[in-house]
Amino acid sequence: MTIKPYIVERFIAELAVQRVAILTRRVLSSALNRRRNSQISKSDASPVTVADFAVQALLISPLHAAFPNDTFVGEEDAQALRDDPVLAQQVWDLVSSTTLADAAGEAILARPKSIAEMCDTIDLGGRGRGGRTGRFWALDPIDGTASFIKNQQYAVALALVEDGREVLGVLGCPNLLLSPSDPIVRETSVDEHGLGIMLSAVRGHGALMRPILAGDDIALPTRIDRRVSSPKSETVSLENLHFIDSSLSAATLSDKVRELADLAGAPYPGTEIYSSHMRYAALILGSRRHVQVRFPASRRPPWCLWDHAGAQLIYTESGAGKITDLRGRPVDFGTGRDLAGTYGLIAADESIHGKILELVTDMLDKAGDRSPVEA
Numbered sequence: 031m032t033i034k035p036y037i038v039e040r041f042i043a044e045l046a047v048q049r050v051a052i053l054t055r056r057v058l059s060s061a062l063n064r065r066r067n068s069q070i071s072k073s074d075a076s077p078v079t080v081a082d083f084a085v086q087a088l089l090i091s092p093l094h095a096a097f098p099n100d101t102f103v104g105e106e107d108a109q110a111l112r113d114d115p116v117l118a119q120q121v122w123d124l125v126s127s128t129t130l131a132d133a134a135g136e137a138i139l140a141r142p143k144s145i146a147e148m149c150d151t152i153d154l155g156g157r158g159r160g161g162r163t164g165r166f167w168a169l170d171p172i173d174g175t176a177s178f179i180k181n182q183q184y185a186v187a188l189a190l191v192e193d194g195r196e197v198l199g200v201l202g203c204p205n206l207l208l209s210p211s212d213p214i215v216r217e218t219s220v221d222e223h224g225l226g227i228m229l230s231a232v233r234g235h236g237a238l239m240r241p242i243l244a245g246d247d248i249a250l251p252t253r254i255d256r257r258v259s260s261p262k263s264e265t266v267s268l269e270n271l272h273f274i275d276s277s278l279s280a281a282t283l284s285d286k287v288r289e290l291a292d293l294a295g296a297p298y299p300g301t302e303i304y305s306s307h308m309r310y311a312a313l314i315l316g317s318r319r320h321v322q323v324r325f326p327a328s329r330r331p332p333w334c335l336w337d338h339a340g341a342q343l344i345y346t347e348s349g350a351g352k353i354t355d356l357r358g359r360p361v362d363f364g365t366g367r368d369l370a371g372t373y374g375l376i377a378a379d380e381s382i383h384g385k386i387l388e389l390v391t392d393m394l395d396k397a398g399d400r401s402p403v404e405a
Contacts, residue, residue, distance in 0.1 A: 036190065036198050036232050039097070043188050044230060044248055045130075045139055046092050047202040050085045050186055051225045051242045053128040054172060054204050057081040062181060078175045080117070082106055084124040085171035086155055087148045088141060089188060093167055094154060095140035100190075101166040103367055104155020105336055111149050118145050135246025160335060162194040162364035168339040174305025176278070181205070182217040185307035189340030194364025199340030199347075201229040202242060203311055215303060215312035229254070229314060231347035237314070254314060257349035266318050266382045268294035268389075274301050274312045274322045281333060286325035286393070293389050310341035313377055314348050321386065324375040325356070332368040339363055342377075351379040356394060358387050 061077040086106045093100065111118040122145045129136050142148035160166050167190055174184035186202035207221035208214075221227075225242035230251075238251035273291055277284040277299070291298035301320075303309045313320050326333070342353050342361060353361060356374035365371055378386050393399075 034232070034235065039190055039198055040200070040230065040232060041248065042092055042096050042138070043190070043198065043200045044228060045135060045246065046089050047186055047188060047200050047228060048225070048242050048244070048248075049128060049130050049135070049139060050088050050171075051202050051204040051228075052130070052244060053084055053088065053124060054081055054178070054184070054186065055225060056128065057084075057124065058178065058181060058205075061179065078172060078179055080120050080124060081178075082171045082175075083108070083111060083121040083152060084128070085186060086169065087121070087125050087151050088128065088139075089169050089171065089186075090151050090154050090167070091141050092139040094151065097165070099165070101158050101160075101164070102155040103158040103160045103166055103168045103335060104152070105170055105334070106152055107156025108149035108152040111145075111152070118149070122148055131243075131245040138246060158367075160191070160364070160366045165190060165192045167191075168336045168363075170307065170336040173307045173337065177217060177304040177308075181220060183215065183220075183303060183308040183311075184305050185311065185341075187307045187336065187340050189336075189343065191339060191363050194362065195233070196339055196343035196363055197233045199229075199231050199343040201307055201311060201341050201344060203227050203229070203308065204242060206308075206311070208315065213315045215301070215308060215315055217303060229311060229341075229344050231344040233343060233347065235347070237344045237348035239315075254344075254348040256314075256318065256351075266379050268382070268385060269296055270319050271296040271321050271378075271382070271386075272300040272316070272319045273298055274303060274309045274316070274320055275299060276302060276304050276306075276309065278302075278304055279306075281324075281327055281330060283325040283327055287323055290323055290386075290389060290393065293393070294386070306337045307341045310338075310345055310377075314341075314345050314350050316350075318351075318379045318381075321351075321378040321382070322375065323356075323377075323386065323390065326374050332370045332372065334368055335363060335366070338369065338375075345377060351377055352383045353377045354383070354387070356387075356390050358391075 170187040178184035190198035231237040
């Protein structure tokens with residue numbers, strides 16, 4: 031009997047994401063209700079701040095208990111909680127009260143037992159370094175905070191990186207409502223009655239999609255295989271590209287994407303999604319024409335690893351396409367907490383990726399733009 035790789039890691043990760051999906055929807059519902067009733071006090075911490083800390087604690091705790099030798103790389107550290115007991119209590123109230131819908135699920139997932147343990151757990155991610163050897167989990171507690179607070183699309187992202195390569199990715203999309211006849215990600219297509227969907231993948235074993243449940247059961251998945259589901263008659267050309275972008279992102283340059291679309295003879299804008307991971311979801315669930323090109327904003331530090339890890343693996347395992355940086359190099363997840371040496375991004379169907387790369391290379395060369403590695 032063949033044991034599927036990372037089967038325990040995947041189960042714990044997916045169950046943990048289900049639990050924090052409940053948490054994020056609780057926070058969002060409470061914030062929207064209080065805003066409507068004008069009950070938000072100036073002393074209240076931002077709902078996003080509280081939720082970010084709480085999600086990081088509830089993601090790391092069960093993974094650390096199950097895999098004590100693994101390390102973590104997360105966005106938050108707990109110093110703000112240690113400095114502010116009121117904020118720490120708000121986070122603890124959320125961490126201690128969020129549960130799956132049944133006791134069996136909670137018996138599987140560990141959780142912090144005190145505020146002090148909660149802070150130490152958060153710090154496992156906030157002070158983690160990543161690197162090129164061994165195993166670490168990269169996590170983004172709430173990706174797309176600006177859209178989260180508007181009750182639009184956001185994501186909970188989790189990835190297992192081993193020796194510098196993604197081997198497992200889980201992407202929770204708690205607000206995402208998809209139409210079976212029109213699986214397009216839109217900011218305002220919100221699942222008001224459920225918990226959205228989850229995408230996941232193990233390297234070499236394909237990508238799956240399933241609804242997020244409230245209990246300890248993991249819903250039966252649907253396999254995502256764009257090589258099969260995309261019509262063979264669908265020819266991808268430069269002229270019919272559909273660009274996934276965010277004009278609101280401070281980390282990328284949408285004017286460059288528009289310039290590229292003009293050079294390709296393609297329409298722009300295409301689909302606007304703020305959350306970095308939800309843009310990957312839009313690519314995974316869209317058609318072969320869907321592409322994403324990110325030109326990094328100048329004078330900004332390298333992109334954070336947790337904004338990309340996991341979702342990229344799901345994208346490639348789904349057969350949706352190929353990912354490189356703007357110079358055609360693979361994305362390197364072994365450089366620490368950020369993607370140092372990775373210069374921008376091209377995600378596109380393999381049949382068109384090379385042509386897009388040629389256009390981008392010409393744009394960069396004409397502008398005298400050189401990547402950090404070449405500079």
